[in-house]
Amino acid sequence: MKMDEKWIRAHLPKDVRDEDIDVFSGLYLDGLKVMSYGERGNPDEVHYEAKNEEDLRWWQLETICHFVGKADMTRTWRWYRDHAENGHWLYIERKHYDYNAIEDSRLPGFENFLRNLKYGFTAQEWEKRVQRIQGT
Numbered sequence: 001m002k003m004d005e006k007w008i009r010a011h012l013p014k015d016v017r018d019e020d021i022d023v024f025s026g027l028y029l030d031g032l033k034v035m036s037y038g039e040r041g042n043p044d045e046v047h048y049e050a051k052n053e054e055d056l057r058w059w060q061l062e063t064i065c066h067f068v069g070k071a072d073m074t075r076t077w078r079w080y081r082d083h084a085e086n087g088h089w090l091y092i093e094r095k096h097y098d099y100n101a102i103e104d105s106r107l108p109g110f111e112n113f114l115r116n117l118k119y120g121f122t123a124q125e126w127e128k129r130v131q132r133i134q135g136t
Contacts, residue, residue, distance in 0.1 A: 001024040001027055001028055001029055001034070001060075002029055003021070003024075003060055004057050004060075005021065007057055008021060008057070008060060008061050008064060009021070011061050011119070011120035011121075012061075012064070012065075012068060012116065012119065012120060013069070013115070013116060013119045013120075015069070016068040016069040016116065019068045019069070021064045021067075021068065023063060023064055023066075023067045024060075024063070027047055032049065032050040032051070032052065032053070032055075032056060033046050033048070033049050033050075034046070034047045034048040034049070034050070034056075034059070035047060058121070058125055058129075061120050061121075062117065062121075062129075065113050065116035065117050065120065066109075066113050068116060069112045069115075069116060080092060
């Protein structure tokens with residue numbers, strides 16, 4: 001898939017700019033349409049349809065933000081299992097934490113994704129995306 005790699009890397013946080021960003025396996029461009037190959041002989045499907053080149057770059061950046069920085073496991077949980085009593089787990093709160101959640105393994109990746117987006121997206125572009133999701 002054609003990418004403006006220089007632009008994308010410039011919009012990523014410095015600590016992940018050198019990571020592999022080839023995350024579009026199984027996708028190709030047909031003009032401004034991002035297509036996915038058909039599954040087991042089915043026809044190819046439109047995965048995303050960009051309005052223009054700029055919209056395509058922002059979509060690619062958002063997609064890449066899901067994948068970069070996943071190896072960072074330096075965060076600690078606010079709550080963690082300490083011991084069980086009467087068949088129930090008891091939790092202890094850490095004095096220093098980054099997450100306000102109880103053992104959801106998806107949260108570190110989601111937090112990392114949001115941090116990457118916050119770095120790369122302008123307030124105007126972020127607002128456009130939120131409005132598109134809300135259907136306004």
